[in-house]
Amino acid sequence: MSHTEEIEKRRTFGIISHPDAGKTTLTEKLLLFGGAIQTAGAVKNNKIKKTATSDFMEIEKQRGISVATSVMAFRYSGKQINILDTPGHKDFAEDTFRTLTAVDSVILVVDVANGVEKQTERLMEVCRMRNTPVIIFVNKLDRDGKESFDLLDELESKLSIRVRPLTWPIGMGDYFKGVYNLYENKLNLFSANKTGISNDFVPIENLADSQLDDLIGSDAADELRGEVEMIDGVYDPFDREQYLAGEVAPVFFGSAMNNFGVKELLDTFCRISPSPRGRETDLRLVEPSDAKFSGFVFKIHANLDPKHRDRIAFLRIVSGKFQRNTFYNHVRLEKKMKFPNPTSFMAQDKSVIDEAYPGDVVGLYDSGNFKIGDTLSEGEKIMFKGIPSFSPEIFMELENLDPMKSKQLDKGVRQLMDEGVAQMFIQQPGNRKIIGTVGQLQFEVINYRLEHEYGAKCRFAPRNYTKACWITTDNEEQLASFKRAKTQHIAKDKDDNIVFLAETPFLLQMAEQDYPDLTFHKTSEFKLETI
Ligand code: G4P
Numbered sequence: 001m002s003h004t005e006e007i008e009k010r011r012t013f014g015i016i017s018h019p020d021a022g023k024t025t026l027t028e029k030l031l032l033f034g035g036a037i038q039t040a041g042a043v044k045n046n047k048i049k050k051t052a053t054s055d056f057m058e059i060e061k062q063r064g065i066s067v068a069t070s071v072m073a074f075r076y077s078g079k080q081i082n083i084l085d086t087p088g089h090k091d092f093a094e095d096t097f098r099t100l101t102a103v104d105s106v107i108l109v110v111d112v113a114n115g116v117e118k119q120t121e122r123l124m125e126v127c128r129m130r131n132t133p134v135i136i137f138v139n140k141l142d143r144d145g146k147e148s149f150d151l152l153d154e155l156e157s158k159l160s161i162r163v164r165p166l167t168w169p170i171g172m173g174d175y176f177k178g179v180y181n182l183y184e185n186k187l188n189l190f191s192a193n194k195t196g197i198s199n200d201f202v203p204i205e206n207l208a209d210s211q212l213d214d215l216i217g218s219d220a221a222d223e224l225r226g227e228v229e230m231i232d233g234v235y236d237p238f239d240r241e242q243y244l245a246g247e248v249a250p251v252f253f254g255s256a257m258n259n260f261g262v263k264e265l266l267d268t269f270c271r272i273s274p275s276p277r278g279r280e281t282d283l284r285l286v287e288p289s290d291a292k293f294s295g296f297v298f299k300i301h302a303n304l305d306p307k308h309r310d311r312i313a314f315l316r317i318v319s320g321k322f323q324r325n326t327f328y329n330h331v332r333l334e335k336k337m338k339f340p341n342p343t344s345f346m347a348q349d350k351s352v353i354d355e356a357y358p359g360d361v362v363g364l365y366d367s368g369n370f371k372i373g374d375t376l377s378e379g380e381k382i383m384f385k386g387i388p389s390f391s392p393e394i395f396m397e398l399e400n401l402d403p404m405k406s407k408q409l410d411k412g413v414r415q416l417m418d419e420g421v422a423q424m425f426i427q428q429p430g431n432r433k434i435i436g437t438v439g440q441l442q443f444e445v446i447n448y449r450l451e452h453e454y455g456a457k458c459r460f461a462p463r464n465y466t467k468a469c470w471i472t473t474d475n476e477e478q479l480a481s482f483k484r485a486k487t488q489h490i491a492k493d494k495d496d497n498i499v500f501l502a503e504t505p506f507l508l509q510m511a512e513q514d515y516p517d518l519t520f521h522k523t524s525e526f527k528l529e530t531i
Helices: 003-008 023-033 056-068 090-100 118-129 148-159 210-216 218-234 240-244 262-272 403-419 441-454 476-485 505-514 526-530
Strands: 010-017 071-076 079-084 105-111 134-139 162-165 167-170 178-181 186-189 200-203 248-253 294-302 311-319 328-330 335-337 343-346 349-352 361-366 375-377 394-400 423-427 432-437 458-463 467-472 490-492 498-502 519-521
Touching (some): 003 010, 010 023, 010 118, 023 079, 023 134, 071 343, 105 118, 118 148, 134 262, 148 162, 148 218, 167 218, 186 210, 240 248, 240 262, 394 403, 432 441, 441 458, 476 498, 498 505, 505 519
Parallel strands (some): 010 079, 010 105, 134 248, 162 248
Antiparallel strands (some): 071 079, 167 178, 294 311, 311 361, 328 335, 328 375, 343 361, 394 432, 394 458, 423 432, 423 490, 467 519
């Protein structure tokens, strides 16, 4: 198979949702269609359970599972599909944001009763930043929920994207009769079907056909006719180019649990979703068709096996062909490295691979050489852009409880930060370590791991900052005066960028007013503009 054909057949995407909307269930059904698993229930629920008090040991156990399900590959309809898993738990949102840099498109799952929830909005903001194409799956139609047109309005207004239904539900809850495929003019009649993968499809070319009345009853048939007429009046015909540009999101309705509406989703996904796309670097746009290999690390997972201190770095291949046991350039370290055991992931099985193509994700065993965002290339000194850090929301100062173990502590913290567990900001005087996270859970993770993996003991003292903003300016004088006035709130991030730690949104607003020449960025993505 030619390089172009290898690229063309790949589809790399992520499923995102607010916890409980049905991401795990949908993933499992997609794997069933792809033959990657044989029975429902095979995909362990990867989410960290929603107990209010988190149990770190439970997380540890689940980390094992989440590695297995980090990337799930399967073949369907001539396509090689890679699903990149995203943690549902909000405390791991940062992990999800980074994973989204490695996908080419996204399926967003929305619960028909809950509509757009907070976590969904935030995840979509990240997709919007990179114009990632999005397909929406409205789930749980077997339950009562929001009226379909209202829900579409809500999706448009809260997610700032135009939508275009491609299937349409007939009733819902106890009266759910099925979905009508607006794209192919087919009726799919609902039957609760939790395990199998067969659905009844009836071609209905013309909605006026009385067969429709026979199948779903005259009232439902008339209602459907009216609604379809309305859809055609209100929404423009589906335009693939607009979807690929991230401007329009096609919408599907169904019930993942009942494996209903999932086939339409998957078939359409295979038809319209993008094959691997290029990525910007500091020098140029790298296209998948470029002959030379390049890729970037978007996720690092530590200590898969507690007996071995290995970490696994997840590399997304952007161009060329990756080959086992071949020397590549670790651009940041200016070091040649080769990988004897790169792994791919087919559902829950890991296996060593000899080669991989753009769109693929390979796991590289790592003894501490990689940081999130690192680039590997076939020689060229390029760095991929756009692995942003977002402002943390909780800040604590890390205090060393065992001065004899300072070195271990430093090493441990540095490695955990490389993995992206949290962000560290250094404050002067005294090189004080301020750790910022989006969730409380990370502090438990850091504490536990520092003790168990590095033999260091620490404590966290709360700091009442609520936002970290990266500062850029052309006015050095104003920056110097700002730093003098706000010594207590200035820190540096891992790349020595200056960061303002604000206590309240009001104080940030004041700073913006008082120092008009300084720009306060909410994410480190500003580097995209400045490189
Ligand atoms: P998540 O990964 O997005 O967090 O959601 P997950 O798939 O775990 O689904 C959350 C809950 O919603 C699960 O119930 C799941 O069975 C249920 N669910 C998923 N799809 C549908 C659907 O189409 N209809 C209905 N009625 N429910 C659905 P649970 O009680 O939390 O877990 P379980 O005991 O069923 O595993």
